[in-house]
Amino acid sequence: MALHRAIDIANWFVAKCAESGDLITHLKLQKLLYYAEAWTQTLTGKELFSEQIQAWAHGPVVPEVFQEFKKYGWNPLPAPEDQKIPVVSSEAEEILLQVFEAYSDLPAKTLEEMTHRDAPWIKARGDLSSEERCETIMPKAEILDFFRTKYATEM
Template sequence: MKIEEARDWLLSKEAMTPKKLQKMLYYCYAWGLVFLNEEADALEHKLFEADFEAWVHGPVHRETYIQYKQYGFLKIPQVDTHDFSFSEEELDVLNQVYDVYGGYSANELESMTHQEEPWLEQRKGLEEYEGTDRVISDKSMFCYYVKQLA
């Protein structure tokens, strides 16, 4: 799966702001690491390839930000497509993430990420509103979210 496919799948569920889309993609990616791998030192299976940076308002995939920044605080229109070729495992991850996080607002999702270790670790030493391109590591995400299952 490519990140564009995950993005379109999310946008087929509902219109959402760029900020909500970013957080939903982040949670899809992070939980994909947890559900598709057995251990932190062998993260070979990913829902899609992506780097999420620890921006001021939470994790951000830079290319997705650039693509949708013109929407600002407005919702990106819902996508009318249902032509996805996900594996059963991939679709299971997407559905679980959407079921858990889809009902939250962009601001609620931002607040959640701000309380979680992966984002906090990459923000260490930065001022509250200081920009950064620090990437949240896959291992950090896996280790944090796998603990949430216990």
């Protein structure tokens, strides 16, 4: 699978939400990115994007995507203009559609709570309080191991 830029995957999710008539916040977008990376690694053994994921207070965050969308705060993100909607590989799009179908109807805070129960986020945060600032990277190998184990037990 071709390696994508995290911002392109983010814009794909924003555009997909707009296409379906929904709005998406930055908080929810970050969780969808986390799950998209986890599912891609689990299903293909390859990374979806090269950017790292950090264990922030409200869950996993891709800092480069945060920087791009932080100006919107807690408000819904605007859909990208047609010419800015990224094209992703067919293999990636198949997985992104699955992630979208599995998680897009869930509220952002529910997704946040779900990620807070995942071992990679818990381990990266260590003994920090729930609201304490953290920029510790959640190693992608640990994300892969966690989701492989999780999905193996659910089958």
